Amino acid sequence: MNPETPRLLVVIGSTRPGRVGAAVADWITTQAHQDGRFQVEVADLAQINLPLFDEPHHPRLQRYSHEHTKNWSALVDRADAVAMVFPEYNHSFNAATKNAIDYLFHEWAYTPVGLVSYGGVSAGCRAAQALRPVLAALNTMVATPAVTIPFVAQHVDDNGTFSSTPLLDQSVTDLLTELVALEQALRGLREHNRSLRS
Numbered sequence: 001m002n003p004e005t006p007r008l009l010v011v012i013g014s015t016r017p018g019r020v021g022a023a024v025a026d027w028i029t030t031q032a033h034q035d036g037r038f039q040v041e042v043a044d045l046a047q048i049n050l051p052l053f054d055e056p057h058h059p060r061l062q063r064y065s066h067e068h069t070k071n072w073s074a075l076v077d078r079a080d081a082v083a084m085v086f087p088e089y090n091h092s093f094n095a096a097t098k099n100a101i102d103y104l105f106h107e108w109a110y111t112p113v114g115l116v117s118y119g120g121v122s123a124g125c126r127a128a129q130a131l132r133p134v135l136a137a138l139n140t141m142v143a144t145p146a147v148t149i150p151f152v153a154q155h156v157d158d159n160g161t162f163s164s165t166p167l168l169d170q171s172v173t174d175l176l177t178e179l180v181a182l183e184q185a186l187r188g189l190r191e192h193n194r195s196l197r198s
Contacts, residue, residue, distance in 0.1 A: 043075055080111070080190070083179075084115055119152060
């Protein structure tokens, strides 16, 4: 793959034992690899294991005290686009996703973000609606096309493999197409933002 191919960071937001988020993220990652327009990297918040926000300084200052924050900062900062894979908990998105977002500020700026939500009958749409203003406050650009998966448990077998449908596959393609366009449009702003911090 061309080293100049933009990087897509797939973030697995769920951290609970027995989660289906990893299966959904595996499917998204496979689709993105097959699409070929991004280099793909995965950030599993269960493995990264960020504690509840514990930095003494505001994230705007980037004066990070902890190695876990520095590692998370580097991971997000090198991404040219992000796909957030997250569940709906009680009409909103889960706490681990919010905590990971709140650790950083400048690293998110001018990064296009795609939302991949899942749940029961709502397909995680209420969680996605709650997440949009949070990401907007960080100067990201949230893609309008989204991947929404209703009754997600019906799509995951006993081996933890996600079973897709043509409609869901098409929604991923539509999301990736929008992320490509947004990444190209925002690239200059993102690179300028990085240069100011280097």
